[in-house]
Amino acid sequence: MALIDSRPMYRQRLSDYFKKSAKFDPITSASSVSDFYNILGRNEYDVVLCGLTPAQEAVQTLLNELKSRSIATKIVLLAPLEQKNTIFQGLCHGATAFMPEHLPLPIMEQRLSSHMQDNYWLNxxxxxxxxxxxxxxxxxxxxxxxxxxxxxxxxxxxxxxxxxxxxxxxxxxxxxxxxxxxxxxxxxxxxxxxxxxxxxxxxxxxxxx
Missing domain, CATH: 1.10.10 (Arc Repressor Mutant, subunit A)
Structure with a gap:
């Protein structure tokens, strides 16, 4: 499991929570696309949480690459629902789901677990x-x-x-x-x-x- 988000406190909060979860592998976190590439190497992740806006070209490139490495990788955008156009851009570039970024963590964990079982949904x-x-x-x-x-x-x-x-x-x-x-x-x-x-x-x- 990987997490990419530029907000230190938010990233730490999610990292601390999911490190304790028995449903996911140990979490790898990065603050930017370049930092994530530094640790990506040949690794493949079952799920990637992305809190960076897909409106950025670098993020779009990363989403495309992650999906091309493994079609089984679930890429979940963390963004407010109001940013529907941005979320849609992310879906076009390879994201498989989105979640409100301030969703309670137990609910986020439950939805991620469901998504890992190939459950998809839209609004x-x-x-x-x-x-x-x-x-x-x-x-x-x-x-x-x-x-x-x-x-x-x-x-x-x-x-x-x-x-x-x-x-x-x-x-x-x-x-x-x-x-x-x-x-x-x-x-x-x-x-x-x-x-x-x-x-x-x-x-x-x-x-x-």
């Missing part, structure tokens, strides 16, 4: 951003770019309207575990499409969406 605002992203005309026109299935699109539309997991599972006649796995599949497609766009065009900003 309505991020679901709307995903629908807009995949709905862009030139993304749909690319033959090699993954697109959303009808089931995935229906799921995002229901989440965007505020539907809970239980209601979605009932309407789609599926278990909640299957619904959470569908969200994970959508994020995998997002990462793939975004990587393709980075290689072929200038990455679009949310202001152009």
């Amino acid at each position: 309505p605002e991020l679901a709307r951003l995903l629908l807009r992203y995949f709905g862009r005309r030139y993304t749909q026109a690319r033959k090699d770019a993954p697109t959303l299935s009808d089931t995935e699109r229906d799921l995002l539309e229901m989440v965007s309207e505020g539907a809970c997991q239980r209601r979605i599972a009932e309407e789609q006649k599926a278990e909640k575990k299957h619904i959470r796995a569908l969200v994970g599949g959508i994020l995998t497609k997002l990462h793939s499409v975004h990587r393709t766009e980075q290689k072929s065009t200038t990455p679009p900003t949310l202001q152009h969406m």
Whole structure:
């Protein structure tokens, strides 16, 4: 487990808590992207908590590299929900989840543990951003770019309207575990499409969406 955050007191608080947790490996912490690279080496982490803003190019590069090293790595952004555009940037570059940075630590631990079991979820605002992203005309026109299935699109539309997991599972006649796995599949497609766009065009900003 790794933690990257520039705030000393916050970083120490999380480090002290997770060092005592039996659910995670010993935690490695760094205050910046450059410090993290100094200790990264060939290491692979099962989960990386990132409190640095994904709006920074260096952070985007790091997220991409971590995901390219191992698709199993869970990258969790720690940010206020109000920063939804910034959070979405992080998801595009490889993050797999986000959590409010001031979430009580026992709840954060519980959610991280659930996420490590391949449980994924979104809130309505991020679901709307995903629908807009995949709905862009030139993304749909690319033959090699993954697109959303009808089931995935229906799921995002229901989440965007505020539907809970239980209601979605009932309407789609599926278990909640299957619904959470569908969200994970959508994020995998997002990462793939975004990587393709980075290689072929200038990455679009949310202001152009």
